[in-house]
Structures are given as C-alpha cells and as structure tokens.
Amino acid sequence: MIDRMVAGELPAKPHVAFRSPGGALRFEECLTRRGFDGEFSILYHEGPPMTDERIGPCEPGRFDLKPAREAPRQPLRRRLLMGGRASEGFTPVLFNDDAAISLFRLPGAAASDDGFCNGDGDELFFLFEGAGTLETPFGDLPVTAGDYVCVPRGVVRRFRISSPFEGILFELRGGLHVPKEFRNPVGQLRMDAPYTHRDFVRPEFRGPRPGPKRIVVKKGDAYVERFPAASPFDVVGWDGTVWPFAFPILSYQPRTGLVHLPPTIHSTFAGRGALICSFVPRVTDTHPDAIPCPYPHTSVDCDEVLYYVRGNFTSRRGVGPRAVSLHPAGVPHGPHPGAYEGSIGSRSTDELAVMVDTFRPLSLTPEALALEDPSYHDSWRG
DSSP: OOSOEEEEOOOSSTTSOOBOTTSOBOEEEEEESTTTTSOEEEEEESSOTTOEEEEEEOOOOTTSOOOOOOOSOOOOOOEEEEGGGOOSEEEEEEEOSSEEEEEEEEOGGGOOSSEEEESSOEEEEEEEEEEEEEEETTEEEEEETTEEEEEOTTOEEEEEEEEEEEEEEEEETTOEEOOGGGBOTTSOBOTTSSSOGGGSBOOBOOOSOOOOSOEEEEETTEEEEEEESSOTTOEEEEEESOOOEEEEGGGOOOOOOSSOOOGGGGEEEEETTEEEEEEOSEEOOOSTTOOOSOOOBOOTTOEEEEEEEESOOTTOSSOOTTEEEEEOTTSOBOOOTTHHHHTTTOOEEOOEEEEEEESSOOEEOHHHHHHBOTTTGGGGGO
C-alpha cells in the first residue's frame, strides 16, 4: 500500500513451478485486495498455507482484540474518556460500520506463541509507549513509542513485547490507504506529500522459521482457532505492495499558513468513511493577527475523535495524555473559554495527538461509558 517490495527467493514469473534445492514444490500464496482488482502480494511457502490440522470456534483470549458491542443509546453531547484508566488488554470504546476504535494495554506477559489474524479489517495501531517486534510472514518489524503500526487484513501477526505496549487501535473495515492527493500519476508519493517513501519502516525478512502453532482468527466479530499444518512463517520470498509497516508520527511533515488551516492539512491515512490525522509540533500561523487556536466549528458530516499524546493542548483544559475526546456531529465544538483569545500571538505548538474523523455516527460501548468524565460537556460554561 506504500510501494512494491521484494524479499528473499522468487521464481522468474508468478504462478510457475518453484522448487526447493531438494526438488520439493513450493506453495504460492496470493494476498489480494478488492478481489483480484486491487493491490496484492505473493508469498512463497515451503508448506501448504491452506491446510489445517483442525479448526473450530473459540473465545478471544485476555489479550486478543475484543468485538465492540453497543451500549444503551446515550444523549448527544461532547464526551471525554479517561484512557489511562483502561484495563489491560483491548478495550473497545467507539465503533460504526467502517471503523472500530479500541484502547490497548499489553504487558510483556501478553506476548504469546499464538498468532492472531483479523479477517474484519486492516489494523492501525498507534503506540503511545512501549517497544517490541511485530512478527508476520513478511518478516520482523521493530516498533516503538510514537509509531503507527499497520497490519493488513488477513495477515497473521504475533507481537514480541520488550517494553509494555499502550495506545489506540483503529480497525478499518473498509481498508487503509494513503490519501490519493499524496500520490503522483504513477503512484509515487509526491514531493509535497507530508511524508516520503523513506519514512516508512519496513519488515526485515528472516526467511523460513517456526511460526505460531495456533492462530486465533476474528471474522464477523466471531472467533475460530486454526492449527495450521505448516508454519505460516515458512516463507522463502515474497513481493508486492501489501505488507505491514510502521510510520513514526514525528516523521510527519506539518504545514502552516497565513491563517489557521482546516484539520484536513493533518491528513495521514484514509479508510472507507474515516480519515486519520496527525497533530505534531509545528510553527503556527504567520499573519500578525492570526488566531492559532482552532476556531469553533460545527461539522455536520462527521464525528471527531482525538487521542491526546503529549504537549500543551491549547484548545482544551483538563485534558492530558491518554485521554480520548468525542465531538459528535450535531453539537458545535471548539476551544475552551479563554483559549481562543489566549492563543493570539503564539508562534508554535508542541502538541502531539492522533485524530480520526468518521463520516458515519459512532456508537459508544459499555467500556467507554465506564471511562467517561461526565463533567466534560459542561466544561465550556467557563
């Protein structure tokens, strides 16, 4: 989804006999998008990837991704979830048909020899803190605090956690892609895009190796366990444009203008009905009378979710790291009292945050209501 990669051994053409030095026929696996009309990668396995010793229903484990269930309908208002109070594991908080949003806290004990495969959507993690390695058939991907980590739908993953993980996960059911305005006609990232091909951290291919003997698969928010006959990591080579990657948020190149620009200038990744944005330290607006603080706005077509990472959030008070705000369509929102005028004259901001706008209304989960600060909506009274 970024560009084409090549790793390991490959035959001269796809779909031809490709044998090991001992003469055994290797198995080709095509990982495709939009049927056979979209992006794809081809992996070459030593064993048959489609054969299971057995398969059957199961329940998600303590540290597996949980399905989002709707809480009883709530009145419309601005909401703040205190993410620092989330339990270990995955805590689903908001969802619609296009995206499900979960907070996660994964200690070193969460690392398991089992694999996980999401058949419902691409996974985009943002790592608030922690460090480790994402293992997939494509190789090993080192990840650390401040990284976005993308795992495409259908890819078997396993985390090796060296420092406990914490952050937010976007499960994008319509897929994740780079906004089309960032690419030139041949698909290369444009020179005025907010990042370059060089900014993406790519999997380090390791060749065939033992993999998980048990894989938990999520599909339709139900779960099965597979026991593959061959290691899913027994890959001798692969090429294509679908592969896991990491992107350090501080590699995002922010823009500024004469006066305050709309939040779309912070666009980073897109999905069906969803836009993910990165707010990074930057120079603010250059007009001498500019108001750098975001202006009050009523976005009638989208719900806005902001995950606060660090820094001085000029438009909010009482909001700190790990908090998640929801500003739904239908209710105007903007800076807290005093922040609008107080921002005049500032020349830079050190805030770091991740935002997602969704174009279908988001539903709250019971877990979200348990984390809510009930005073948030009324905090605009002054």
